[in-house]
Amino acid sequence: MSTDDHHPRRATRPAPPVSGPHAGYDRYGRLDHYYWRCERCGLETTDSTLERGCPRCEEGTDAR
Numbered sequence: 817m818s819t820d821d822h823h824p825r826r827a828t829r830p831a832p833p834v835s836g837p838h839a840g841y842d843r844y845g846r847l848d849h850y851y852w853r854c855e856r857c858g859l860e861t862t863d864s865t866l867e868r869g870c871p872r873c874e875e876g877t878d879a880r
């Protein structure tokens with residue numbers, strides 16, 4: 817009996833390479849907000865849920 821070594825912890829959807837939080841500054845150079853950026857499609861948002869998955873990347877890959 818052979819046992820296939822599956823990887824149960826592997827996510828069904830590979831998480832996009834999201835970097836952040838990055839510091840965002842206002843026009844006076846003061847810290848204003850934080851934002852996250854998807855390195856795959858370049859989407860930038862102040863919504864921290866981007867860390868869990870980029871909605872634009874998950875919709876489809878028509879970026880090409």
Ligand SMILES: [Zn+2]
Binds near residue numbers: 854856857859
């Ligand atoms: Zn993306």
